[in-house]
Amino acid sequence: MTRENFNDLHAFLIVAEKGSFTRAAAEIGVSQSALSHTIRGLEERVGIRLLTRTTRSVSPTEAGERLIRTIDPGFAEIQAGLTALSELRDRPAGTIRIATSSHAAESILLPGLQPLLAEYPDINVEINIDNGLTNIVAERFDAGVRIGEQVERDMIATRIGPDIRLVAVASPGYFSRHPIPQTPHDLTRHNCINMRFQASGALYTWEFEKDGHEMKVKTDGQLTVNDPQQIVAAALSGLGLAFILEDMVHQHIASGRLIQVLDDWCAPFPGFHLYYPNRRQSSPAFSLLVETLRYRGPQEATS
Numbered sequence: 464m465t466r467e468n469f470n471d472l473h474a475f476l477i478v479a480e481k482g483s484f485t486r487a488a489a490e491i492g493v494s495q496s497a498l499s500h501t502i503r504g505l506e507e508r509v510g511i512r513l514l515t516r517t518t519r520s521v522s523p524t525e526a527g528e529r530l531i532r533t534i535d536p537g538f539a540e541i542q543a544g545l546t547a548l549s550e551l552r553d554r555p556a557g558t559i560r561i562a563t564s565s566h567a568a569e570s571i572l573l574p575g576l577q578p579l580l581a582e583y584p585d586i587n588v589e590i591n592i593d594n595g596l597t598n599i600v601a602e603r604f605d606a607g608v609r610i611g612e613q614v615e616r617d618m619i620a621t622r623i624g625p626d627i628r629l630v631a632v633a634s635p636g637y638f639s640r641h642p643i644p645q646t647p648h649d650l651t652r653h654n655c656i657n658m659r660f661q662a663s664g665a666l667y668t669w670e671f672e673k674d675g676h677e678m679k680v681k682t683d684g685q686l687t688v689n690d691p692q693q694i695v696a697a698a699l700s701g702l703g704l705a706f707i708l709e710d711m712v713h714q715h716i717a718s719g720r721l722i723q724v725l726d727d728w729c730a731p732f733p734g735f736h737l738y739y740p741n742r743r744q745s746s747p748a749f750s751l752l753v754e755t756l757r758y759r760g761p762q763e764a765t766s
Contacts, residue, residue: 611733
């Protein structure tokens with residue numbers, strides 16, 4: 464295949480990844496009709512259908528899947544080689560894409576990145592807010608941010624925040640109608656605000672620990688959401704009892720708008736980590752970002 468067709472192959476990978484000509488066209492920066500024409504031309508040249516098109520989605524055919532497995536690693540190697548060229552520049556440069564939750568972005572990433580971006584104007588960071596467990600390899604992110612225990616074992620993880628803990632809270636109005644729970648078992652008689660994971664669709668099981676004894680409670684309630692910020696809002700509105708990161712509600716607890724319960728059952732655990740695939744050669748910009756965000760507090764030695 465001639466060199467000019469490499470753009471066709473790249474376009475095909477983007478369409479297959481996005482599952483949509485509309486989203487792929489926006490990603491590449493071309494019109495949808497032009498992208499469709501490009502893909503049709505590629506299919507004519509290889510002599511086989513590569514994508515199955517429906518009114519709602521686009522998916523690779525068996526031949527398309529085989530082509531993806533063949534060429535995707537090659538494009539990844541090319542991108543890695545281009546990124547490594549930044550070592551020849553006087554100043555580190557490049558774009559770094561990070562998948563993270565809204566809370567981690569606000570509390571860790573944005574404050575931590577401020578000195579890096581101020582000192583290195585050629586470094587760009589794209590933050591994608593996703594409160595689910597994004598597959599950073601499949602979605603082509605350079606890194607992700609998760610709580611330490613959620614990071615896959617085959618990833619490199621760098622701690623970027625202190626220990627955190629989840630706390631059980633509800634409004635004074637809620638507790639005027641319901642008794643204060645004394646143990647996690649009591650939660651089964653409460654109207655709890657549940658969290659549904661975006662990626663798996665599963666409900667989060669509330670986890671407690673006291674004196675080395677762990678307890679998991681499957682809670683029930685009228686309200687289920689998939690965004691921690693909405694859990695806080697719902698708890699403040701008196702809609703139920705919430706289990707949420709302490710630093711998201713500590714001001715509301717201090718002001719009396721929320722009442723914390725089961726404190727002795729809420730043990731701390733390792734906080735946010737920046738994680739990324741094993742790379743043979745990281746760009747100077749990415750290495751700088753990792754070192755800038757690396758947590759250097761008193762808990763680092765125990766991470």
